[in-house]
Amino acid sequence: MIMIIIIGVKKELDPKLLDKLEKAEYRITRQRRAVMKVMYEQKGAHLSAEEVLVAAREKAPNLGIATVYRTLDRLASMGILYKTEFNEGKYRYELADADLHQHHHILCIGCGKIFELEERLLDTLEQQLEREGFHIINHQLKILAYCPDCNKSRK
Amino acid sequence: MIMIIIIGVKKELDPKLLDKLEKAEYRITRQRRAVMKVMYEQKGAHLSAEEVLVAAREKAPNLGIATVYRTLDRLASMGILYKTEFNEGKYRYELADADLHQHHHILCIGCGKIFELEERLLDTLEQQLEREGFHIINHQLKILAYCPDCNKSRK
DNA sequence: CCAATAATGATAATCATTATCATTATGGTA
DNA sequence: TACCATAATGATAATGATTATCATTATTGG
Ligand SMILES: [Mn+2]
Ligand SMILES: [Mn+2]
Ligand SMILES: [Zn+2]
Ligand SMILES: [Zn+2]
Secondary structure (H helix, E strand, O other), rough: OOOOOOOOOOOOOOHHHHHHHOOOOOOHHHHHHHHHHHHHOOOOOOEEEHHHHHHHHHOOOOOOHHHHHHHHHHHHOOOOOOEEEEEOOOOEEEOOOOOOOOOEEEEEEOOOOOOOOOOOOOOOOOHHHHHOOOOOEEEEEEEEEEOOOHHHOOO | OOOOOOOOOOOOOOOHHHHHHHHOOOOOOHHHHHHHHHHHHHHOOOOOOOHHHHHHOOOOOOOOOOHHHHHHHHHHHOOOOOEEEEOOOOOEEOOOOOOOOOOOOEEEEEOEEEEEEEEOOOOHHHHHHHOOOOEEEEEEEEEEEOOOHHHHOOO
């Protein structure tokens, strides 16, 4: 079996994470806590900023969209969230996996459904997927890295 | 050697392509020809719609941005162009490789430079890249496919 | 409590993309 | 060739996502 469909599993805010954030000169405000809580509660979901806003307002009623953007982007740049673009002209955010790299996605050209995909695999992968009934049109891999120049010149 | 940096190589519009387009109930208008010409001339470049507009207006002076978008998107959906998002909130277009799948990109987190990457590789790849001086932070793979349901239900 | 600073939220501004729609170009046909 | 149906175009308005501003509020350390 290849596919991993993760459905929303409730999960409390990880105290370790909160510590980590506090150490990173990052105040745990009511608003930020609300945003993080939403991302935890909807682990596995790919949420737009607007969707996060709606959900988080239940915990922090007059939360503003600007704060949502600020919080999501900051968490993403700390590696706590993934920020991904599913060919719809906006970004979606998702709680990151515990380990380093991001898992992958299969985006159905027909219905737009998104299938979660474990990483590692890939070589024999497409054949396997075809055997399971998918019809693969294309794939895109994006590697985020520091190039040799930039890598050298950072402290 | 892994990297492939393609620099702009002049190339005429492929007559085979024009045939293909004509067969696809697609008129070869002055405007569309201008857009395609730009993409051919700048083979290897990742152009935004706006950039295509500016370049193509040299050939079709009062070309409008709407036509550029229409043309680019149509060519992309025919597989003649790639449409990719480099984490900057807009799409870029590039002449597709002759063979099926899209090549990949390494996006430097430091300077924003984009490195072209041959496909196939990938498993031992990251290690190789690290050896060559890159520092890899993350990667994202997006597979575009028909899911089993959609695949079944299309003629 | 006070001053310095960080965070917030309302709102305006920006930017990319899409929708409208009147006008123009094209291809087939009588 | 003149005519009609239809495709294509381009100016412009509309939309939608994201970012910038900035006055107000919250927090922290003294
Ligand atoms: Mn996911
Ligand atoms: Mn490329
Ligand atoms: Zn589907
Ligand atoms: Zn760099």
